[in-house]
Amino acid sequence: MNTAFLLMAQYNGKAVIPLADVQRDYFSHLDVVHMLRKINDGDIRLPVVRIEDNQKSAKGIHLQDLADYLDERRAAAKKELKQVWG
Numbered sequence: 001m002n003t004a005f006l007l008m009a010q011y012n013g014k015a016v017i018p019l020a021d022v023q024r025d026y027f028s029h030l031d032v033v034h035m036l037r038k039i040n041d042g043d044i045r046l047p048v049v050r051i052e053d054n055q056k057s058a059k060g061i062h063l064q065d066l067a068d069y070l071d072e073r074r075a076a077a078k079k080e081l082k083q084v085w086g
Helices: 003-010 019-026 032-041 063-085
Strands: 016-018 059-062
Touching: 003 063, 016 019, 016 063, 019 032, 019 059, 019 063, 059 063
Parallel strands: none
Antiparallel strands: 016 059
C-alpha cells in the first residue's frame, strides 16, 4: 500500500497540507507552536513549506514529505518489534 496515495485521499489531493491539519491528525499530543518548535529543533524531521518568505505566511507540509516521514516511523517500529520478538 502506498502511503502517499492514502494521504492524497485523506487530504483531497492537496500537495501541501496545512500545518494545523498535520498536527491535528498526526501530532495531537502537541499544539501547533510546540510542533513547529520541535521541527525547528530537529526533533521532528519534517520540512516546513512556507508559501511566502515571511514569518506570517501559511505553513504546511508537502504530502510526499509526510508520507516519507510516516514510512520511516513505520520502518523504525517494525525494526523495534523484530528486536523485541525476533
